[in-house]
Amino acid sequence: MISQADLERAERLRVVFQALYEVNKRIPIIVEGRKDVSALRKIGLVGEIITLHAGRGIYEFCEDIADRYHRVILLMDWDNKGEHLYKSVSSHLGGIWEEFSPFREIVKVLCQKDIKDIEGVPLLLERLAGTKVTVGEPEESEGFKGDI
Secondary structure, eight states: OOOHHHHHHHHHHHHHHHHHHHHHTTSOEEESSHHHHHHHHHTTOOSOEEESOSSSOHHHHHHHHHHHOSOOEEOOOSSHHHHHHHHHHHHHTTTSSGGGHHHHHHHHHHHTTTOSSGGGHHHHHHHHHSSOOOOSOTTTOOSOOOOO
């Protein structure tokens, strides 16, 4: 039996990821690795998602990002490694990520008692809602959309 609190938390997460879906149409998301990309695709994000671990150091990666983009979304995990990477990348990319920092903070708050990484989000959403949760355009999405 799924509790009302779980349904409400699933809906709050869905709303955050729906907003992230809309912003990601224009602004790339930076994540730690391929599993994070896969997780975001699984819930319906279709915009550009860039993996941090692509064989380069943090400084070189950030230089390339700063040259290519005016704005980015940082969505690293909130485990110890993710927090360290987040602090390092954010310090190198000052000025181009801050307006989108609430996305990570809200996801972190809504998920941290259950998971510590982006790759776990789809399963957590499914467990909380009792069904697959996706975001995106209405005709593209199926899954949990109910009012709570």
